[in-house]
Amino acid sequence: MLTGIIGGSGLARLEGLTITHREVIRSEYGEPSGALTFGQMSGTDIVFLNRHGPGHIIPPHRVNYRANVHGMKQVGVERIIAINAVGAIDDGLNPVDLVIPDQIIDYTYAREHTFFGSEDGPVKHVDFTCPYTPELRRKIIDTAAQNNISLTPTGTYAATQGPRFETAAEINRMERDGATIVGMTGMPEAILARELELDYAMIAVVSNAAAGRSGEEISVDEIMSKLQLGMDKSRALLELAIPQL
Numbered sequence: 001m002l003t004g005i006i007g008g009s010g011l012a013r014l015e016g017l018t019i020t021h022r023e024v025i026r027s028e029y030g031e032p033s034g035a036l037t038f039g040q041m042s043g044t045d046i047v048f049l050n051r052h053g054p055g056h057i058i059p060p061h062r063v064n065y066r067a068n069v070h071g072m073k074q075v076g077v078e079r080i081i082a083i084n085a086v087g088a089i090d091d092g093l094n095p096v097d098l099v100i101p102d103q104i105i106d107y108t109y110a111r112e113h114t115f116f117g118s119e120d121g122p123v124k125h126v127d128f129t130c131p132y133t134p135e136l137r138r139k140i141i142d143t144a145a146q147n148n149i150s151l152t153p154t155g156t157y158a159a160t161q162g163p164r165f166e167t168a169a170e171i172n173r174m175e176r177d178g179a180t181i182v183g184m185t186g187m188p189e190a191i192l193a194r195e196l197e198l199d200y201a202m203i204a205v206v207s208n209a210a211a212g213r214s215g216e217e218i219s220v221d222e223i224m225s226k227l228q229l230g231m232d233k234s235r236a237l238l239e240l241a242i243p244q245l
């Protein structure tokens with residue numbers, strides 16, 4: 001089973017990946033964010049895609065999620081692990097922490113969010129009760145436990161539209177809704193993977209306290225510095241987890 005990794009902010013390149021080749025592909029939904037990078041991680045074949053494209057130029061609401069997920073499927077990927085930077089809504093979470101979310105609340109809008117929306121295809125309703133594949137999450141969580149990598153094994157990911165950060169009131173509302181982390185790129189990626197019957201899980205890397213939670217403005221410089229450490233941790237976890245999948 002071929003594993004695809006979609007890296008977000010802070011993970012434009014995947015160190016630890018022995019690259020064999022890159023492939024620019026087209027899908028019927030357009031072009032993915034960049035070339036797919038093929039190679040081995042811990043001796044296991046993987047395909048890597050940088051979600052925001054070379055130079056981090058594609059904002060969250062303009063990522064072609066359909067082309068990215070369909071492109072992965074086209075080259076034979078059967079499961080995707082997404083790496084996403086997130087803000088912490090839950091007070092117990094701090095920058096550099098990892099979370100393996102089990103739920104999503106989708107606040108995004110006006111994104112191409114389904115493969116089943118065309119007029120010529122049959123209407124399809126897909127079960128999304130558990131938006132992240134439980135067995136895939138379990139393997140990642142078990143690998144972390146066996147290797148003393150600390151993480152939070154559940155969480156509810158609030159997907160926001162961006163590219164702006166949220167207001168303090170929006171974050172308070174998301175907390176009342178039950179969300180523990182917030183990010184801009186978790187949807188529609190997860191549902192598109194489900195529609196194509198790909199297993200999908202997320203390693204969320206906390207880069208900052210969400211709006212209104214730290215008494216300070218959210219600074220991208222601060223996020224980037226924390227993100228680097230968090231991404232190193234997520235990469236260490238990936239290197240250990242990938243051969244176990």
Ligand code: HPA
Pocket residue numbers: 085086087088160165166182183184207208209210211218223
């Ligand atoms: N909000 C939304 N997306 C994010 C954040 C945040 O605070 N941090 C990293 N991605």
